[in-house]
Amino acid sequence: MTxxxxxxxxxxxxxxxxxxxxxxxxxxxLPPPEGQRRGATYHQQHLERLVKIRNWQQAGLSLQAITELxxxxxxxxxxxxxxxxxxxxxxxxxxxxxxxxxxxxxxxxLSQAQLRTLAQTTLATISSLKEEHHEK
Numbered sequence: 001m002t003x004x005x006x007x008x009x010x011x012x013x014x015x016x017x018x019x020x021x022x023x024x025x026x027x028x029x030l031p032p033p034e035g036q037r038r039g040a041t042y043h044q045q046h047l048e049r050l051v052k053i054r055n056w057q058q059a060g061l062s063l064q065a066i067t068e069l070x071x072x073x074x075x076x077x078x079x080x081x082x083x084x085x086x087x088x089x090x091x092x093x094x095x096x097x098x099x100x101x102x103x104x105x106x107x108x109x110l111s112q113a114q115l116r117t118l119a120q121t122t123l124a125t126i127s128s129l130k131e132e133h134h135e136k
Contacts, residue, residue, distance in 0.1 A: 004041040007033070014050035021050065029053060029067060093119050096126055 011018045024030040030049055033040035049070075056066045093101040101122060103115060110118065 003044055004034075005043070005047065007040060007042065010042040010046060010050070014047055014054070016050050016054065024050070024053065027063065027067075029063065029070065091115075095119070095123055099126060 005013065007018050007021065010016075011021060014021075021030065025032050030046060030053075033042050033046070035041055053066055056069065057063075061069070088104055091103045093103070095101055101119060103110075103118075108115070
């Protein structure tokens with residue numbers, strides 16, 4: 001059973017004012033709800049799209065650019081806008097002599113567990129490559 005939301009529930013969940021949601025529907029950025037007026041319901045796809053819109057706007061994209069992204073299915077989401085002179089904190093993981101993994105937590109959108117898995121997988125790959133090289 002798919003989750004259904006009222007306009008007010010969708011507004012709270014997506015952190016988007018109801019007026020803005022209506023505007024996005026009018027502009028074609030968001031599909032219309034199922035039903036009309038007070039009986040209108042929204043689905044998970046509406047919530048996911050609103051979150052994408054918010055993230056892309058925070059990355060500095062215009063509504064026109066976001067509309068174009070939605071029209072091209074396989075386009076990866078853009079990275080957040082980084083201003084010149086902005087200070088960012090990155091994690092540096094030493095993976096071996098001359099090999100360093102640099103991670104910007106604000107951009108990578110990975111959990112701590114996923115970052116640990118990334119580092120472990122990368123270390124295992126490096127080790128495997130070194131073993132292959134020594135065997136030849």
